[in-house]
Amino acid sequence: MTTHTWLILLFFFLIAVVIVWVFILDYQALVIVRERLETNMLAAGWAGFSSLSLEEIATRKDINILDMRNIILDKIVSEQTTRDYVIKNLKLFSDGRASANSYIADKARPVDIDVVIYNYNDVGNPYPYTSIVITVRVPFIMGPGGILKIYGEKTVVANYDTFLIQSQKE
C-alpha cells in the first residue's frame, strides 16, 4: 500500500478513536452527574427530616424504650419539602425541566422525582430507621452531537446511616 493509503486509513482510525473517546468521556460525565445527584438528593432528604409529626410523637408513653426515640415524620409535609429541595438543588423548573443554571445537560426533557417516606414503625419499612427514599430519573445525552438520548436512574436513602457516612467522607 502507498503512503497515501496508509494516511487515509490512519485518518479513519483516528476518527474512530475520537468517537469512542467521546463516549468514554460522556460516560465519565454520567458517573460524575450521578455523584452530584446523590449529594443534592441527600441534602433534600435532610430537609424532609424537618417535617416532624409532633402529634404522633406526643402520643408516646415510654421514652425509656429505645424505639420510642425514633423520629416520626409528617409524610405529606415531608414528601413535599423533600420534593421542593430536590427541585431547588438540581435547579429545575416546576415542570421538572432543568434550568440554564443546572448541571443537567439535557434541558428539554423533564426529571422524574419519586419520594417515599418510611416511618420507623411502618409495616414493610425495609430500613431499621425512619427513612426518606428518593428516586430521580434524569435525562442524559451521550455521544457526538448528542446522538444517544437516555434516562439515568438514581436512588438514595436518607436516614441515620447515610447521614453518618456523608459526615465522614474523605
Add this chain to the structure above:
Amino acid sequence: MNAHNLVLWAIVGIAIIAILVSLFLYQIPGNIKTKFDNVCDKYYTLLVSKGSLTAAEINSLNTELSNMNLKNITVSVTEGGWGEEVQLVVNANIEFMQVFGMAESIPTKYDNASISLGKR
C-alpha cells in the same frame, strides 16, 4: 522511505500522541471534581446538623481544598436555626496541565441547600 515520507510520519506520530494524551488528561478534572464534592459534603452535613459552621471549620474546608491544588476558592454559608434554610456554596477553579505544558482552568461549584436540623 524517503525524507519527505519520514517527516510526514513523524508529524502524524506526534499528532496521534498529542491527541491521545490530551484525551487522557481531560479525565483529570472529573476525578478532582468528585473529591471536591466529597470534601464539601463533609462540611455540609456539619452545617445541616448544627445550623452553622465555625470560622475554624470554614478555614479547615479552605485548607482541604487548597491541598487539592484548587484555586480561587470562595465559600459562602447561609446559617439557620431549626427549621430554617441552610446553604453551602463553594466556588473554585480546577487547574491541571494539558499537553505541551498548557495550563487549563475549569471552574467548579458546590451548591446545596437544605433545612437545618440543629440549633444555630
